[in-house]
Amino acid sequence: MAAAVGLKTLREGEDDEEEVDAPNPSLLPANLSWGTEFSDRMYQLLADELDELADNVNKALISQQSWVQKTQQAEQIRLNALWWSEALYSSSLRCSYRELAPAIASMVMAVDLLNEVAKPTPASVGYLLAEAVNRLPDADFTQKLSLQDLLTTLDQARQQLSKDWLETLTAPPDTGRLSLRDAAVLVLTGKTQDFTAALKRVGASGEFEMSLPQFAQALFRQEQAVQLAGELHE
Numbered sequence: 001m002a003a004a005v006g007l008k009t010l011r012e013g014e015d016d017e018e019e020v021d022a023p024n025p026s027l028l029p030a031n032l033s034w035g036t037e038f039s040d041r042m043y044q045l046l047a048d049e050l051d052e053l054a055d056n057v058n059k060a061l062i063s064q065q066s067w068v069q070k071t072q073q074a075e076q077i078r079l080n081a082l083w084w085s086e087a088l089y090s091s092s093l094r095c096s097y098r099e100l101a102p103a104i105a106s107m108v109m110a111v112d113l114l115n116e117v118a119k120p121t122p123a124s125v126g127y128l129l130a131e132a133v134n135r136l137p138d139a140d141f142t143q144k145l146s147l148q149d150l151l152t153t154l155d156q157a158r159q160q161l162s163k164d165w166l167e168t169l170t171a172p173p174d175t176g177r178l179s180l181r182d183a184a185v186l187v188l189t190g191k192t193q194d195f196t197a198a199l200k201r202v203g204a205s206g207e208f209e210m211s212l213p214q215f216a217q218a219l220f221r222q223e224q225a226v227q228l229a230g231e232l233h234e
Contacts, residue, residue: 073118080116081125085132092165101157102139103150106216107184108161109133111169114224126220130213139212147180148206150215151187151195158188170226178202180215181222 088097090112097105113129114121134140145153166189172182178201186192199206210218 077117081113081128084113084116085128088132088135092168093162097136100160101153102136102212103145103153103215104157104160105136106133106139106212107154107188107219108165110216110219110223114220114227119224119228121224126217129220130217133213133216136212141211141213144209144211145215146206147199147202147204147208147210148195150210151183151198154184154187155193155195158190161188169223170230176201179222179225180204181219181226184219 089095090097090100090108092112092115093100093108097109100108109132110129113125113132117125130141166185169185169189171189172178172185178186178198180202183195183198183202186198187195192198196206
């Protein structure tokens, strides 16, 4: 039988015949050329399927590797934070927080811990900071200072901070509202001696009281916001 030029099929219920796209030109299985044509086409089909399978497997492996790396990174950050809270050592000032005035230590601890973890941080990190500050002498939750006294204390002990350390802090705005963090930075950098005016820009009363763990926790949140805002503008 002569080889068919194209395989034709009859549509159901119609007299017109429609030619199948790219048919095997050799119709009879007994014909050697049919087998050759079949193997060539099957090879291409399997090659395409295997390429797609390999691509999917590769994507799955990359996704899994990324998940493992993120998990390991999160675990390392957790370990760093726990080590920091136990050691009570400032890597930026190279001294124990116990060697600093409690108010200064609470400020430094907030900044140091923020540099140990990935941002944005979960709320639990702020509580870890508060508990660490609570372990310092004269800095527990039961001892509270008015904001006026707190800024005064920071001013009196600001010589414990080096110029290099202070320069790592983003400068507060010259006008407009301030956060408590901004007011503390103004005091520590010696840019204001008018604590009442600074607190007025914060929108807080100088008589408002808070403990140093609470102060550190507030600084931590506000410093994080400043750093994240800075990263967005880079």
